[in-house]
Amino acid sequence: MNSPVYIQIHNEIKKAIEAGKWKVGERIPAERELSTEFSVSRMTLRQAISTLVDEGILERKVGSGTYVASQKVQEKVSGVTSFTELTEAQGKKPSSRTISYHTSEPSLSEIEKLQLNDGDLVLRMERIRFADAVPICYETATIPEKLVSDFSKSEVTKSLYKTLEEKAGLMIGRAEQTVSAMLASEKVSEYLDIKRGDAILRLHQLSYAQDGTPFEYVRTQYVGERFEFYLNR
Known part of the structure; x- marks a missing residue:
């Protein structure tokens, strides 16, 4: 079974970030540019980006673009949220x-x-x-x-x-x-x-x-x- 195309694009972008292609806090290219680079539709590219945003790897800034997310300060708490x-x-x-x-x-x-x-x-x-x-x-x-x-x-x-x-x-x-x-x-x-x-x-x-x-x-x-x-x- 092949992965959905948006998951394949997700993986490629994640690998690029881990390889240092884009640094923490750096703006990634616009959706139009990335969809051309990966030869996919804007809708598919947007779904891949949204998945990375949901995971906290990327973050969107209204009116500015999408950036490589910075590491958040974490604090441990007890209990499982149901x-x-x-x-x-x-x-x-x-x-x-x-x-x-x-x-x-x-x-x-x-x-x-x-x-x-x-x-x-x-x-x-x-x-x-x-x-x-x-x-x-x-x-x-x-x-x-x-x-x-x-x-x-x-x-x-x-x-x-x-x-x-x-x-x-x-x-x-x-x-x-x-x-x-x-x-x-x-x-x-x-x-x-x-x-x-x-x-x-x-x-x-x-x-x-x-x-x-x-x-x-x-x-x-x-x-x-x-x-x-x-x-x-």
Whole structure:
């Protein structure tokens, strides 16, 4: 199975950044120039760039362009953020709508995060999550395909953790999370019913089984004015 073209472009740009072609803080070429360089459509190029922005490798500056992101200062906090639990704790009804759900070759970032081997495939799904029918966040989750190949789409999208624990015998362990601020892209603003450039909170979460094996890599973008994190230290 071949990777989607945008994932291939994602990998090429990531390799170029790691090789020093563009330095931290440096503006990368315009989409028109890059789409010509890679011989792809502007739409495909934009999807690759958006994926790199979601991962925190690139960052967009309104009216200026797209830049290689600088390393953020990190602080460790305790607890695993669960959208469903947080929503229910506020007396609201959580729900979700699946935008895409497909098996693919992993990107370089996904290989690194999930410690995948050559030939491994991943399930990549995009969802919008709601609280009382109000869109709260846009989420992209990547899971090793071998973990979920025996389960239905409904079992995976409705309650992945419950399915893995009860039907695959996987014991859920810790999670690593980072939270940062960014501006909503046109795509995400449409999904979340906000304006392009509105403030959003970006959460990256890497979840591990109790034996230390990473099993889920999630990139989530929350509407800043509709959601807040409560961290108990």
